[in-house]
Amino acid sequence: MLGFFKKNSKLCLYSLFFVAFIFFFFQLNPVLADSTGYNSNTGSSDATLWGQTAEGVQNRIGLGNDDPRYIIANIINLALGFLGIIAIVIIMYAGFMWMMSGGNPDKISLAKKTLISGIIGLIIVLSAFALASFAIDAIYRVTTGANLNGGGNSLGGSGGYGGGSGLGSLPMQCSSSGDMCVPNDSYCQSNFGAYYSCDARCQCVIDNTDSCYNPSENLCNIPCRAGLSCTGSSGCSDNSCGLGDSSCECCCDMTLAGTEEDQCKLMYPTLSCTNVEGRCPGADKGVCCGCSSDAQCGYSSGCSDDTCCRPRPVVQSVIPSDSSSDVCTNSEIRITFNQNMNAGSLSKNVLIVGEYGSTCPSDTRYLDDASILSAFSFGTSGLNACVINGTSRSVGDDVIFSPNSFLDVSTLYHVIILGDLDLNDETDQGILSFWGVSMDGHFHQTFTTISDQNGTGGVCVVENVNIEPSSYLFKTSQDSASEDDSVVADNPTFDTVRDGDKLFIAQALSGDNQVLSPMDGYNWDWVISSHNEGVARFDNVSDLAKNERLVQAVPGVVDGRSVIEAVINMNPYSGSNSSMMGDGLSAEAPVYLFVCENPWPPIENGVWEPWKPNPNTYNYDIYYCRDDGGVGTFDDLPAFDSVGTSGSLAPGVMSQHYFSYKAPPPVGSIQTISNVESSSDGGAVHLSWTPVSGAAGYKVYWGTRSGDYDSYVEIPGNTEYTAEKLENGKTYYFNVTSYTSDNSESSFFGEKYIIPKDESAPDVVTGFEISDVVSSYIKLSWNELADADRYEVSYGLFEGPPFGAVLDAESYTSIVIQDLNPDTTYYFGVRALDESDNPGPFSEILDTRTQE
Incomplete structure (x- = not known):
């Protein structure tokens, strides 16, 4: 067989070229044919295939239900691979002939010709692959506007050509049937940013929703763009960011910041990974900053006032809950977001709207915005939409709406939060986060007030008082510099760190635990005090509500306790109140100041109190500090795991308990x-x-x-x-x-x-030039480089590097080279070295000829 190739090398080469051309032709057509409607996943087609259906072709040839052109292309693809193997065998055989020639010129000549023929054949096969790949991709981009960047059996892959399993890495959008994906690069580009690559991280947009779908994990609501990770101080699952978990952020890798692999820069050229305090935990995590428009940040984020891509606000819960009934007419409405909201955007965009008959009652106003009326189908029942007058205030992640007067009984009310209906117009509309990022679309849910019972007008009386938190431990009396607790409104850092102060909120509750709002006709004040101001006292914060106090742990105290007490006082309103029920009701929340980084019992969900016997009939409790004082907790005392009461009491012993230590977790490596x-x-x-x-x-x-x-x-x-x-x-x-x-x-x-080492090289030296050229010496100079410790000059008779001689110029930016030969051409280069002797790249290579 090898003899045949030697005698007919030209014929073999022409044959290889012809087969490669045929391969290209058949490789191209199926890709373009997909646009006619053929689906290689299902074998179906909206158009006829060579005058027949795909099923008809299958019945005639008995080779499956793929397009015959696909089958031929597969065969040719296999043939090209076989021909490539033959070409490599010819090259190896030529090498063997050469080694065994024994110096015979004829045999060497024959070996050379065979080697050249094999190489040419291999080049033709590889060129066919490269040419076909380039041409197909170019034509596909021109005709579809998308990149043929994955899937399919395009040039050595597996699956259908441009379809079938190959669609797994193409831009996708789920069809209405929910069982098929089709390429839709324009959809992903418009929704996730001009530079967004719709890859396996976010493949499908589920029909009738605004969420992404990750088929490998079968999860929806995954908004972190490709390359970013959903990260938080308490650990975050892949979909936590999409579900509005306020403790989780879409974070980039700070170790890649400023490099060509910067995850933010890959999304949009002006973005860079930046460490923003309080956002992504750890020095190795950051957020994408440097934006000028929302489109650069992707679908789930917007460009904030500080030019960083920050998550859009999401409503997490509303009290009263959706479609709830029997709501008190003096209830407050609490809306919890995933972040702090802009106080200035609340009044026009947080609406409580009631449905009324012919006229709107007092202390309400007609809803006259046609777009809102249409969006929520007001007016279709013949009723008026009336906006309730009240005040909205932001406290942490909560927005609290308090009506100016009682709601009406047996009335349907709508909680409406206006958002941004067009995220692509670069104008933020509706409610905004503190950072100026708009919410995606409107939010809407309803509740119905209670019927009039015994002539009370649906007003619920106060039956219980509650304080949040119900019990609290201060582990330090020092305030953190990373938060500002001097003001509440428009302050995303207010009471966000567990330091030396904490916001306590008193609540008046109905019999079914609805939070009630004081108003004319049933009003009250709060009397809030600390039982031990030597341990816990109140800070003066001007814009706190009547039922709020910022409690400050007193510096210098190591171990102490107090009680925060809240009492309802209706006496100032005795003349106007319809009822005095609830007057004098109170609640207490114990406060502990125990300076310890690792106390037992542990803090759970922000609440802490010492261990007490059950039933608590004895006047003692137990807690201790596990912290040994060193960095971290590896040297701390173990934690108690269980408490037992077995065994008989000794004489004179009133209470007896056995504590066992919790076994530490296993050791890894x-x-x-x-x-x-x-x-x-x-x-x-x-x-x-x-x-x-x-x-x-x-x-x-x-x-x-x-x-x-x-x-x-x-x-x-x-x-x-x-x-x-x-x-x-x-x-x-x-x-x-x-x-x-x-x-x-x-x-x-x-x-x-x-031992960490500086492994980054200095930049290239600029401004390199030659002057003072004479017969035996020459002068060189260059610009100073900021990260250079010294410079190294190389020169020689041949263009390098490498050159011939190397001179240490130390930290100088010029040097005179002497003892050169006259009338001789020399080549010169200079590079910088840093303190760790990491060499930078050579400057521009210069040459000159010395004088005679």
Whole structure:
């Protein structure tokens, strides 16, 4: 067979070229044919196939239900691969002939010709693949406006050509039937940004919804654009950001910031990953900043006032709940968002609308906005839509609406929050987050007030009083610098850190625990006090409501307790109130000041109190500080796990309990520790470790002395971490522990050490020029480089690098090279080196000829 190829090399080459051309022809047609309606997933077609249906073709040839052109293309694809193998065999045979020639010129000549023929044949086969790929992609872009960037059996893939399983990585939109995806790049571009790639991260947009669908995880509402991760201080699942979890953010990787792999820059050229305090946890996480329009941020985020891509506000809950009935006419309406809202945008965009007969009652106004009336189908029942007058205020993530007067009995009310109906017009409409980002679309739900009972007008009397939080522990008396607690409105940092102060809210409750709002006709004041102002006192915050107090732990106290008490006082309104029921009702919330980073019992859902015997018939409680005083909790006392009462009481003993310690989680091991690309600003070290069953998270410790760690970080739900801004050239020791949900911590996994190194090279030297050329010396000069420690000049008789000679110019930006030969051409280059001797690229290579 090899003899045949040697004798008929030209024929073989022409045959290879012809087969490659035929392959290209058949490879191209099926791709273009898909636009006629053929679906290789189902074998169906809206048009006829060569005058018949696909099923008819299958019946005639008995080779499946694919288009015959697809079948031929597959065969030719296989043939090309076979021909490529033959070409490689010819090359190997030629090499063998050459080695065995024994220096015979004729045999060497024959081996060379065979080798050249094999190489040419291989080039033709590879060129056919490359030419077909380029041409098909170009034609597909021109005819469809999309990129043929995945799937299909296009040039060596698997599945259908441009369809079938290949559609898995093309832009998708689910069809109305819900069982088929079709390419729709324009949809993804318009909804997720001009630079958005609709890849496997977000493939389908479910029909009649605004959410993404991830088929690999069968989850909806995944708004983080490709490359970003949903991250938070308590661990976040992939869909947490999409479901409006306020503790989770779409975060980028800060270790890639400023590089060509910056995840934000890949989404839009002006964006960059930026560490914004209070957003994404850890120095290795950031958010995308540098935007000028919403379209650059994608569908679920908007461009905020500080040019960062921030999540759009989402309503998480409303009280009263949707379609609820028997709502008191003096209830407050509480709307919880996933973030702090802009106070100035509330009055016009938070509407409580009632349906009334011929006229709107007093203290209401007609809803005359035609677009809102149409959007919520008001007027179709012949009733008037009347907006209730009241006040809206923002407290943390809550918006609280208090009507100016009682609602009417047995009336249907609509809670309407106006949002932005066109996210692409670059004008923020409706309610805004504190950062100026609009909500996607309107929000709407309803409730119905209670009927008139015994002539009370549906007004519910106060039967209980509640304080939130019901019990609280201050672990410190110091205030955090990362929050501002001097004002409530338009302050996204108000009471967001567990530090030396906490907002307490008193609530008046009906018999079925509806939160009631005081108003003319049934009004009250609050008397709120601290039983021990030497432990907990009130801070003066001007815009707090009557039922709110900011409690401050008193500095200098290590262990103390107080009680916050709230009492309803109706006496100032005795003359106008229809009822005095509820006057004097009170509630108490214990407050503890225990300066300890790791107390037992642990804090659960923000609430803490000491352990007490059950039933609590004895005048004692138990708590202790597990913290040993060092960094982290690896050296802390263990936590109690269970309490028992078995055994008989000894004489004179009134109460007896047995406490057992909770076993710490298992110990894992550090798998890898390595340097990552660092700079003169500091080194970076990456660690990974084995997962531990039952662990809620991990803690990474490090320091510059073995066994003595002065830094640590908590890593919830992850098994890797990158420590940054380390001192280059210094030895660092790392260790890892695991911990459970109640802060029980394991022993160390095992110490590892590493020396961070500056591995980033200086920039290229600019301004390189030659002057003072004479017969035996020459002068060179260049511009100073900020990150250069010294410069290295190379020169020689041949253009390099490498050159011939190397001179150390130290930190100077010019040098005179002497002892050169006259009338000789020399080549010169200069590069910078940093303090770690990392060499930068050579400058422009210059040449000149010395004088005679």
